[in-house]
Amino acid sequence: MEGPTIGGVIAYPVTPFRRSDGAVDTDALRALIDRLVASGVHGIAPLGSAGESAYLSDAEWCEVAEASLEAVARRVPTVVGISDLTTEGAVRRARFAERAGADVVMVLPVSYWKLSEREIVSHYGAVAEAIALPVMVYNNPATSGIDMSPDLLIRLVSEFDNVTMVKESSGDVQRMHRLHELTDGRLPFFNGSNPLALEAFAAGATGWCTAAPCLFPAEILAFYETVRAGDLADARKQFYRLLPPLRFLMANGLPTAVKAGLALQGLDVGEPRRPLLPLEESRVRQLEALLAQL
């Protein structure tokens, strides 16, 4: 299979909920996606961690996938996040995403019981073989409870033809080194850890998967263009300006913090779903100040 054509800044929309009844708010979702596409990001990734996919029912999940793909309308590539506790559920969602028009699926194994390497490979195989789309393997031990080493990530790329990209969210740049080394720099890897954005690009990342463009897309894209042009001194300067809000988003949880930020900017996307609680008022004020300083 050919390598992917995606790269750059891949934006992760949150999933809006109506304040009245907690249902998915597809109008707000479309408005958010329009804003993101208009800002110039290079891809849209609904149903990722930021999209609270873990807290959606199957029906809601399908609704968000369809509405997102319609809203993007192929203006940029769409990467649909697939994660489900059961393999059967993950396969079902991947097939749905393919039929609905996704360009790529990003697959995160989440599990209650610790999975063996054999079980992880079998899970990815079942999903990859069920579809013809390119698959991005997603390592995010902090949320999924499963930590896949660079060697395992590359094993998955080797074993399944349509597994062609990696997203690394452990925040450990040495793993990116290892991905580069083991594939002579041929495997595209994406960084999913916001406070590592500068160093991940220094280490050769193909793109940055981030929910931050929901709140400050222009600054994120300007930084990306600078780092891509290879101007290290200026990139560093911009990065250190971005770092306080990036760190705030990570420390407070992406859906929680991004939803609060969007409300500050006049786009009401509702509250995160419980057990997540809305951002505390004192922190809303901090976020407001951080955004104002950009």
Add this chain to the structure above:
Amino acid sequence: MEGPTIGGVIAYPVTPFRRSDGAVDTDALRALIDRLVASGVHGIAPLGSAGESAYLSDAEWCEVAEASLEAVARRVPTVVGISDLTTEGAVRRARFAERAGADVVMVLPVSYWKLSEREIVSHYGAVAEAIALPVMVYNNPATSGIDMSPDLLIRLVSEFDNVTMVKESSGDVQRMHRLHELTDGRLPFFNGSNPLALEAFAAGATGWCTAAPCLFPAEILAFYETVRAGDLADARKQFYRLLPPLRFLMANGLPTAVKAGLALQGLDVGEPRRPLLPLEESRVRQLEALLAQL
């Protein structure tokens, strides 16, 4: 609220699935529960970690809860495990368990996004206030991704009247010391870490939550009686005999290993649900040898 009347060996049945279509096998479930009750265990806890509750649909979950309560038929107390990614789902399950006749619910928060202490307290509050049953707070960082300190566990007990017991599965005996100290020994705590059984009782645990009685109930109960009688030398001797199979169960995952063991004993409970895979053949042979040595 009065203290609980449960204690001793609380047995965790696995959830059998039919080999034909993967559906819940309530006949095998009843057979397993009958066996457990007949063996003399002091309580039955369906829909725990060993019961693969994380991999069940809502309908299946209710089916298992009802079938288990019918099978136990109040011969011993039944502790129903409640865990769901959303607070709404956890409340719904707790109410269902109460209506179906549970004696206690054991509540484990599982979350994709890391929860703040405020969010954990709010989650427990929502569940506890929705029912009148006693609630056992369950700490199991390895499977749930949430680690609740002894201080937080006790805060939950203090804040909600019907939260009256703790199950500690971190495997750290110092946390049990802390639970004892902070409550002058008045808070009943249960041990959920099999290889800590001896030391947990030494430290004053009220009971042992374990799936091991599915495979060797007589030995587990004999050990419990010995330790309860305070005969430390004999208890140690028995414990070291139990330790190799207990450690095997933990190392291979409870549903995976217990299902393989039940098949060896002639009770077909099917396979664990994918992404979990059946125990590898070489390990089945190890388990067979370990069980034979008891």
Add this chain to the structure above:
Amino acid sequence: MEGPTIGGVIAYPVTPFRRSDGAVDTDALRALIDRLVASGVHGIAPLGSAGESAYLSDAEWCEVAEASLEAVARRVPTVVGISDLTTEGAVRRARFAERAGADVVMVLPVSYWKLSEREIVSHYGAVAEAIALPVMVYNNPATSGIDMSPDLLIRLVSEFDNVTMVKESSGDVQRMHRLHELTDGRLPFFNGSNPLALEAFAAGATGWCTAAPCLFPAEILAFYETVRAGDLADARKQFYRLLPPLRFLMANGLPTAVKAGLALQGLDVGEPRRPLLPLEESRVRQLEALLAQL
């Protein structure tokens, strides 16, 4: 080589320094050791972690070794702690201890550079082969920076005839289980983690290496006799009474806390050596209260 004859409560004296000039105060050392022997402890272990051996010059180390052995005067066995950054230094100290009349040496590898297993084995071999005394292998990752697994500890016992005992201070009771299992209960192991005293004895420890008898020997010995008699309920009761001061000693550093406690009891042993600082006044008051409650 025959098994050791030591066991029970092995007491660790601190090393007194004169307030006037910071030199070793052998008079106070003798007074402390006399007190310990008179209290009924089953062994004395000078120059352990509590004895600040890491902060002594070679000459001071020899002075303390000799003075301690003279003070004990064979009334109980003496276990001399040997740790030095270089193998040559460790060998020199072990030979000195042997000549001076030690019954056992307890050897802790400390290293600046992380040692490989090959280097650890070679270090122990050099020390063990230089003397005829029984050697106790000492694992204390928190202070030494080297963590030896139960398998490595047992390898050392197997390879060198006079390495016949283990002291485990990691605080992980599962390692004691492993030591028991791998040797069918034949290897004597000592517990060096104060807050694990109850569980270590439950798991079969031969003895408890502790500085606590410097401050409250009668209570430590009474607990030991109870646990040895196998009366679990009473042992637990005594243990929970001992736990707050034991935890205080560990949290504040043994030399720092024990020296403050001895001053409270009227035995002036001076200050710990810098960079260690004397216990802060507010904590001295806490310690006073904890000791008063015993």
Add this chain to the structure above:
Amino acid sequence: MEGPTIGGVIAYPVTPFRRSDGAVDTDALRALIDRLVASGVHGIAPLGSAGESAYLSDAEWCEVAEASLEAVARRVPTVVGISDLTTEGAVRRARFAERAGADVVMVLPVSYWKLSEREIVSHYGAVAEAIALPVMVYNNPATSGIDMSPDLLIRLVSEFDNVTMVKESSGDVQRMHRLHELTDGRLPFFNGSNPLALEAFAAGATGWCTAAPCLFPAEILAFYETVRAGDLADARKQFYRLLPPLRFLMANGLPTAVKAGLALQGLDVGEPRRPLLPLEESRVRQLEALLAQL
């Protein structure tokens, strides 16, 4: 106090020992330092971790300090490493280094007992106030057992006038971000983790403290010039070429691996001091191949 004038590649010589008697080989030390200075490195740092200072007697330590300063002969700045278990010993060494002509001292607290923040500050204060030289605070938790947070490092810089630089060897680039943020980029920090060289410079490091120039100075310096010129793409290319030998040095211990490499290059610096053992023959072959590929 004015900011330091050091920066760039600070080279760490190993300490040669004679094969005949294990004594310090000052001739080989001078030869090594001459080679390093001639290669163009921007500073020389004797008696660091790579210099096995932890395994030297006081007399040897002074001998190495003097011989190194004589060999450098002010052609580049000399940074003398100061670490001793006692504060008194650290002060004595710092004073010796100052009298002998050091330009900077790099101070690493090493301790057997875990030090409180109060004790660390007091230790640094004693050393800093004993001399007039600039002090570089050195954080290296892996070897020293003490982990100083960025906040503590900056506290030390604030409290003592001549503490003006930080060396961070934890390998965590987020700590460098924090150092930059807390001081608005005004505090010079040096990277001491070889596999982080690229990202540390991306994050704004002033210099790289490394023993690698003992073996391949030209490649290290060429990388530094490229990264300094801000050519990110070329820097990355060079970095990935350097990474395998850098990682080898780290994985095998700097003195062990560098000494083996120098022998391969015809400069006999003897063996590391026991408990460190010479590099195993199979690994010497690996190192040879890695060096040949540069």
